[in-house]
Amino acid sequence: MGQNAVLSKELLIVIKNEIGGLAKIASLVAGKGINIEAIAGYKKDNTSDAEVIIVTDNNDAASETLKAAGYDAISEKEVVIVDLENKTGILQEFCETLAQNGIDLQHVSGTTAGSASSSRLVLSTNDNAKALNVLQG
Numbered sequence: 001m002g003q004n005a006v007l008s009k010e011l012l013i014v015i016k017n018e019i020g021g022l023a024k025i026a027s028l029v030a031g032k033g034i035n036i037e038a039i040a041g042y043k044k045d046n047t048s049d050a051e052v053i054i055v056t057d058n059n060d061a062a063s064e065t066l067k068a069a070g071y072d073a074i075s076e077k078e079v080v081i082v083d084l085e086n087k088t089g090i091l092q093e094f095c096e097t098l099a100q101n102g103i104d105l106q107h108v109s110g111t112t113a114g115s116a117s118s119s120r121l122v123l124s125t126n127d128n129a130k131a132l133n134v135l136q137g
Contacts, residue, residue: 005082005135007128010038010055011063014073017043017050025052025066032065034058038081038122040109053109055081055122079124080131086112086119094121101134103127 015021022041029036038055056062063074084090098105104126112119125131 005132008079008081009059009076010053010079012075013052015050028065028069029062034062078128079122080128082121083118103131
């Protein structure tokens, strides 16, 4: 597909689901000059917890900062970040290419900035190295 794709890491942070919870995380990270480049989050079913997933420009520093502030349920996972053209049908083409190469999407999140010409996906697969190779080829 010849896409701009790179291997990266995301941080998964388990927090108490409360008003202002994400604001606290964002404040701590921004206070150290760390940029959040991608984010997803949700309340976990049947618990009082939420999970926040972030990709930053410095995950090591973000993790250290959050741990120092008492967030101890933090894990890191390898992901593929890919920039796609922002047009109708590109997600279909992208997903079909992965499927045709036997790559199973395990999770995906993404966004575009309104009328921007590109969109960004953060994904995890059953074989991130293979996905990267297919996307760059």
